[in-house]
Amino acid sequence: xxxxxxxxxxxxxxxxxxxxxxxxxxxxxxxxxxxxxxxxxxxxxxxxxxxxxxxxxxxxxxxxxxxxxxxxxxxxxxxxxxxxxxxxxxxxxxxxxxxxxxxxxxxxxxxxxxxxxxxxxxxxxxxxxxxxxxxxxxxxxxxxxxxxxxxxxxxxxxxxxxxxxxxxxxxxxxxxxxxxxxxxxxxxxxxxxxxxxxxxxxxxxxxxxxxxxxxxxxxxxxxxxxxxxxxxxxxxxxxxxxxxxxxxxxxxxxxxxxxxxxxxxxxxxxxxxxxxxxxxxxxxxxxxxxxxxxxxxxxxxxxxxxxxxxxxxxxxxxxxxxxxxxxxxx
Amino acid sequence: xxxxxxxxxxxxxxxxxxxxxxxxxxxxxxxxxxxxxxxxxxxxxxxxxxxxxxxxxxxxxxxxxxxxxxxxxxxxxxxxxxxxxxxxxxxxxxxxxxxxxxxxxxxxxxxxxxxxxxxxxxxxxxxxxxxxxxxxxxxxxxxxxxxxxxxxxxxxxxxxxxxxxxxxxxxxxxxxxxxxxxxxxxxxxxxxxxxxxxxxxxxxxxxxxxxxxxxxxxxxxxxxxxxxxxxxxxxxxxxxxxxxxxxxxxxxxxxxxxxxxxxxxxxxxxxxxxxxxxxxxxxxxxxxxxxxxxxxxxxxxxxxxxxxxxxxxxxxxxxxxxxx
Numbered sequence: 001x002x003x004x005x006x007x008x009x010x011x012x013x014x015x016x017x018x019x020x021x022x023x024x025x026x027x028x029x030x031x032x033x034x035x036x037x038x039x040x041x042x043x044x045x046x047x048x049x050x051x052x053x054x055x056x057x058x059x060x061x062x063x064x065x066x067x068x069x070x071x072x073x074x075x076x077x078x079x080x081x082x083x084x085x086x087x088x089x090x091x092x093x094x095x096x097x098x099x100x101x102x103x104x105x106x107x108x109x110x111x112x113x114x115x116x117x118x119x120x121x122x123x124x125x126x127x128x129x130x131x132x133x134x135x136x137x138x139x140x141x142x143x144x145x146x147x148x149x150x151x152x153x154x155x156x157x158x159x160x161x162x163x164x165x166x167x168x169x170x171x172x173x174x175x176x177x178x179x180x181x182x183x184x185x186x187x188x189x190x191x192x193x194x195x196x197x198x199x200x201x202x203x204x205x206x207x208x209x210x211x212x213x214x215x216x217x218x219x220x221x222x223x224x225x226x227x228x229x230x231x232x233x234x235x236x237x238x239x240x241x242x243x244x245x246x247x248x249x250x251x252x253x254x255x256x257x258x259x260x261x262x263x264x265x266x267x268x269x270x271x272x273x274x275x276x277x278x279x280x281x282x283x284x285x286x287x288x289x290x291x292x293x294x295x296x297x298x299x300x301x302x303x304x305x306x307x308x309x310x311x312x313x314x315x316x317x318x319x320x321x322x323x324x325x326x327x328x329x330x
Numbered sequence: 331x332x333x334x335x336x337x338x339x340x341x342x343x344x345x346x347x348x349x350x351x352x353x354x355x356x357x358x359x360x361x362x363x364x365x366x367x368x369x370x371x372x373x374x375x376x377x378x379x380x381x382x383x384x385x386x387x388x389x390x391x392x393x394x395x396x397x398x399x400x401x402x403x404x405x406x407x408x409x410x411x412x413x414x415x416x417x418x419x420x421x422x423x424x425x426x427x428x429x430x431x432x433x434x435x436x437x438x439x440x441x442x443x444x445x446x447x448x449x450x451x452x453x454x455x456x457x458x459x460x461x462x463x464x465x466x467x468x469x470x471x472x473x474x475x476x477x478x479x480x481x482x483x484x485x486x487x488x489x490x491x492x493x494x495x496x497x498x499x500x501x502x503x504x505x506x507x508x509x510x511x512x513x514x515x516x517x518x519x520x521x522x523x524x525x526x527x528x529x530x531x532x533x534x535x536x537x538x539x540x541x542x543x544x545x546x547x548x549x550x551x552x553x554x555x556x557x558x559x560x561x562x563x564x565x566x567x568x569x570x571x572x573x574x575x576x577x578x579x580x581x582x583x584x585x586x587x588x589x590x591x592x593x594x595x596x597x598x599x600x601x602x603x604x605x606x607x608x609x610x611x612x613x614x615x616x617x618x619x620x621x622x623x624x625x626x627x628x629x630x631x632x633x634x635x636x637x638x639x640x641x642x643x644x645x646x647x648x649x650x651x652x653x654x
Contacts, residue, residue, distance in 0.1 A: 028418060031524060032460065058460060063487070064486055064490065066483035066484075066486065066487060068449060068480050069452065069480060069486070069487045070487065071486045072449020072450055072452065072453060072480065072484070073449050073450075073451070073452045073453035073456055076450035077448060077456045077460070078453070078457075079438060079453065080388075080454040080455075080456070080458060080459060080461075081457055081461065099443055099480070100446065100449060103446055104443075108431075109645070110424055110467075110644045111421060111424055111439070112424070112425065112440075113420070113423070113424045113425065113431070113437070114423030114433035114648075115421070126499040148645045149645055153346045159347075169500065172647035173647050194510065224491075285479065312550055
């Protein structure tokens with residue numbers, strides 16, 4: 001795209017997220033950001049670049065490498081009346097804070113008989129595609145989506161990167177936001193009248209022949225596959241889940257009711273994945289609408305390899321989605 | 331120490347002791363189930379520290395927290411109802427013995443993951459720091475927690491950010507069944523906190539007056555912006571770790587030696603010698619405490635089971651008018 005045709009309002013996913021954080025910091029003085037290298041370094045993916053200079057070290061807090069302590073401190077600060085946004089570098093590192101997220105953030109309201117809600121936002125990078133191998137590439141959204149007491153969001157578009165944070169900050173309960181590492185450089189325009197809730201799925205492409213359900217990093221491959229399918233005369237409807245917990249079943253069930261075929265695309269491992277949950281719900285609630293079994297396209301069940309060709313082979317690529325759709329027949 | 335205050339300390343320790351003794355009876359008749367961890371022998375720690383706190387300070391405690399909750403002023407009725415799993419309980423019966431919470435008392439559990447409450451205390455103190463409030467958070471944990479990574483991460487963070495936390499380590503010498511020297515390369519736990527540049531003291535945790543004095547002095551410094559402080563309260567639990575524990579890992583003679591240092595008879599003797607506790611006062615106190623325990627049990631027994639249709643309530647917040 002030449003400079004002359006670049007829309008002036010186009011921003012990257014990274015910039016959209018940064019604007020969202022800035023908005024939260026401006027609108028609510030209880031909001032602060034903390035995490036590893038969010039301040040002076042500017043964020044390991046440069047999301048928070050410049051925020052330290054604008055808001056100062058009390059509100060943009062660099063933490064030591066101690067995920068359990070700073071996530072737990074975020075929970076405690078939320079209990080104490082603040083509205084923390086905690087950044088964890090990658091989902092793989094969040095395992096070090098899993099105790100705090102599952103045993104405290106998710107459980108405190110229930111365990112206390114409704115007395116202590118935890119208005120905390122945790123942002124973390126997820127996903128593969130950058131050759132960073134088996135300890136920086138996984139998609140463990142399903143682990144979090146499994147846990148009652150959490151909201152789990154997966155903004156896949158520039159709009160959602162820009163608009164899902166503020167309602168998350170305002171939410172009285174813990175919200176986990178997964179940002180796919182491959183999306184940070186994605187560029188696009190903000191739409192005038194976007195969906196801004198943090199509960200519903202969105203239809204990103206209309207079609208009558210098959211429903212493709214995707215989220216986060218798989219929305220792009222799903223849309224790309226749908227264009228290839230269109231060239232072959234198959235019109236796919238592409239659903240972006242947006243929220244993985246709660247899961248908006250109605251949107252994809254209604255779509256399957258129209259198309260009678262479903263392919264679920266998930267960068268997580270197939271076993272026990274978000275795609276497994278979606279497929280189960282379609283089977284439970286829309287079985288008689290189906291003209292073919294629900295099909296899934298997931299990552300290979302391997303720790304993510306480093307070598308480029310192996311990593312590509314492990315991931316749900318558009319051609320695999322196309323092949324899966326074509327195998328449904330009809 | 332005023333006469334009145336001395337009697338108050340004794341009363342608070344007796345309330346905890348008699349409450350927990352009654353818990354054993356209730357456990358035997360199955361009114362209380364699940365895990366039940368008693369702090370009999372350790373009452374001076376909960377009472378001494380709590381006395382040094384202001385009403386709007388926060389407390390984060392462990393799963394052995396009946397004493398902290400009682401000392402903090404949560405009603406005995408609500409605690410007993412919680413142990414019996416009743417709707418009238420402090421956590422509506424959702425938590426049980428290990429998860430007592432109270433928003434009014436700023437009592438943040440009742441945390442049953444060893445070490446898991448410590449980061450919460452750091453965060454509560456961070457909130458106070460950011461909002462410019464002059465209050466402190468007292469964080470109780472045991473010697474077992476000192477082996478957890480969360481202890482070390484939290485100690486570092488609190489010291490680095492100079493946060494108003496009073497760390498209170500109740501060192502009862504056993505992490506469940508594992509003796510301190512079998513679990514810690516350095517058994518002087520105050521040295522571990524000191525290595526994070528957190529001012530630290532060893533305190534006789536069987537002496538309620540010593541605990542209160544240490545907590546008061548440390549607490550004032552913390553409140554005045556002196557950063558986190560650490561008290562190692564050296565104490566002992568007279569009973570087993572929980573109702574499931576056959577207590578095979580301790581020497582019976584060791585238990586008996588510690589019982590000679592029981593904080594309740596010790597304070598009783600001191601108050602008697604000082605002429606504060608007159609003839610008949612202890613009996614009267616015991617009767618009052620017994621009546622309170624009886625009342626709490628009656629309240630809990632008469633409590634209601636929550637309707638099963640409410641099972642999924644409080645997984646997520648309910649809309650609250652005017653909430654922001």
